[in-house]
Amino acid sequence: MNGDHRYDAIVIGGGLQGCSVALHLAAEKMRVLLIERDLCGQHASGVNAGGVRRLNRLVEEIPLSMAAHRMWHDLKVLVGSDCGFRPTGQVRIAGTSEDLGALEERARRVRALGYDHEEMIGARELRQIVPAIGERGVGALICRGDGYADPALTCLAFRLRAQERGVEIREQTAVMGIEKIRNDWRVSAGDQNFEAPLIVNCAGAWGNEIAVMTGDHPSLEKEALALMVTSRVPHFIDPVVGHASRKLSFKQMVNGTLVIGGALKAFLTEEPAGTVIDFRQMKESAGTVCAFFPFLADLPVVRCWAGVEGMTPDRLPIIGSSQAADGVYHAFGFSAHGYQLAPVIGRVVADLICRGETEFDLTSFLVDRFNHPVKEAGGHS
């Protein structure tokens, strides 16, 4: 084996999670290779809506999300860029008294767990924060330190810093197989072999395809989620807006464009591999936006696009060591809400690898949890 192709760890997948893991491992003085089938950040990591959100997280994720949140406010130290992070707050609007009841129940549940980042506000305060909502909001759940950032710039910053720390990156290199050779894993990718005692699977929506190569069989489904962006309008709204019972996710970027999404499904295509916009979904979404903000009806939609996400049955990610093989770790299947978590995921995986433990309880994220009866998804995303 050529010494040039031997590493301390090989990270598979150059999305945001993979770049974060590689960066954190390199910070532990490990010699790291990152292998990416396409280009780093090309898929969901670089094209998602960019929500930096603790609001309405699945409760199992709250500890990770809180830790990630602190890191977001300090990203300049970690990666030398604020990644476009704007802590404008996120609100989840109640349109009816039923909505209000559901949000209050949520707020109570989070408080009972010992957290105070999500709070209820009344109609009056909502109108102060989102004047454009008018009479259409009767209250909201708010998380004040949340906001949004630029996904592509985040991927870029994490990748550049990882490279500065010595991570070697091979893009446009697809992993064809993984086998155990004595104490090392041999990864054949492109037309070469790479060896390391440790492998971290950060292959996102394709994570299960890598996992089976080392003997794990997690459940994961690909789903394409779409967004649309409008041309620029004068600034009129600060926080990222969601809704308790309607498909609405809405933010105005610094440049004035509006990014509109909210679990809008697109079609997945195989040949060529990609996504196709489902205009029934876009129609419904545009209708919701126009219902809430009628003055936007004449605003041109410039572009719709979709990214491919890996969704687990319970919508919780898979994080932790393999149950089938030594020296294999997983961090994928973030089910369309991994963006905010990325800074801390790198740290968690690096802790697991370098110290054998982490401060977080990862039992909800075990790779083999789907081999047992699955409990239903919490319904929050």
Add this chain to the structure above:
Amino acid sequence: MKNHYDLVIIGAGPAGLAAAVTARTFGLTTLVVDEQAEPGGQIYRAIEQARDDNAPVLGKDYFQGLSLVQQFRQSGADYRPEATIWDIGRDLKVGYLADGRARQVRARYLLIAAGAMERPVPIPGWTLPGVMGAAAADILFKSCDMIPQGPVVLAGSGPLQLLVACHLVDNGVDVAGMVETNGFGSYLKALPHLPGALRVPHYLLKGLGMRRKVKRAGVPIYQRAASLRVEGNTEAEALTFEVGGKPQRLAAAVILLHEGVVPNLQFTRLLGCRHIWYPRQRYWKPVLDEWGRTSVTGVSVAGDAAGIYGAKIAETAGHIAAIDISFSLQVISEQERSWAAAPLRRDLSREMAFRPFLDTLFPPAGEALVPPDEETLVCRCEELTVGQIREAVSQGGLSPGMVKAYTRTGMGPCQGRMCGLTLAEIIGDCRQIEPDGVGHLHVRPPLKPITLGQMAELELVE
């Protein structure tokens, strides 16, 4: 107007009109969707109402389009003018915006006859008021009878530049100069293709005649010009350039840039059709079989959207595609398809013989492909320069998609139509590979903007 058609044709230029006429003779229910108010495409723009006193200027070739348009009018094809297409899918649904309403129509077969667009010419100052494409200026003349107020300078290369120069001269416009970026070298390279070109001598004679006319009118012609630059603060004032290292300056109120035309690929890109790179003219074109079929089932292309061959070939290709589509839809047999297409194929091969000569004689100028000046704007919508794109490539933006994500190049309302080719050329230049190794910007819907309100009221078909 129905929601379902056997054949939906995008574009009412020579290819689309010819295809509609032929499709109707085989009884296909046919809809032609087009952006313009009247049929004819760019080449026969506004032909039904062309003024008689413009006839000598526009010439015989232009009026050849009239009979085609008349046949189309009588063909029984449905026609949706002034419609912009915002989506097109492999399910053969076409979304279009007309009368302020966004609708969909479903086809059993799609023909893309979307023509060409002028290649953007990113030189320093190209976004100043007073600078426009030569073909664009000609369209203003054809459709609105608008003639630029001189002095006018033409700069670039291509047969269309000559034609526009003639139109200007005939209209009595003060043309201060025709600045050609090609020269002796391209004449030499084109020489081996001359025998083929001589199979259709009238094109060659027409070209030579146009050149003579421009010269006779006293228009100074500069060849092998380089380092083109538009001067001016708030509007274009002059074009500066070098000939053989010697600086030149032509004062002008209007500067018409032209480096040829390139296929309009928005539709075939969105459909995910396979494309190939055509190095001689430095553009992509869809991969087609001899009938015009793309790699996507149920989708064919005819005319300049398949590669630049001009109006005559577009018309013939439109007929051939429609014959094949009638076969695909089981209206005629394979044998009938061959019989019907045979005479058209003979025309096609003769006409196409001229193209290698023309394409070699008028290569797009290198400095228009990869602007040497780092400050030159590439993406007009988001105002990004050559230097900013090069920096993004150096940071690992190896594809147009990644450079787009890092810099916003191509994220504006033009959907990358203006910067797409330049972006691929610059990335290729940085990486020292050809653009076909770099790839092209993904095209996303809506192809042309529709409003949130229109989207909320979409009329979708099943």
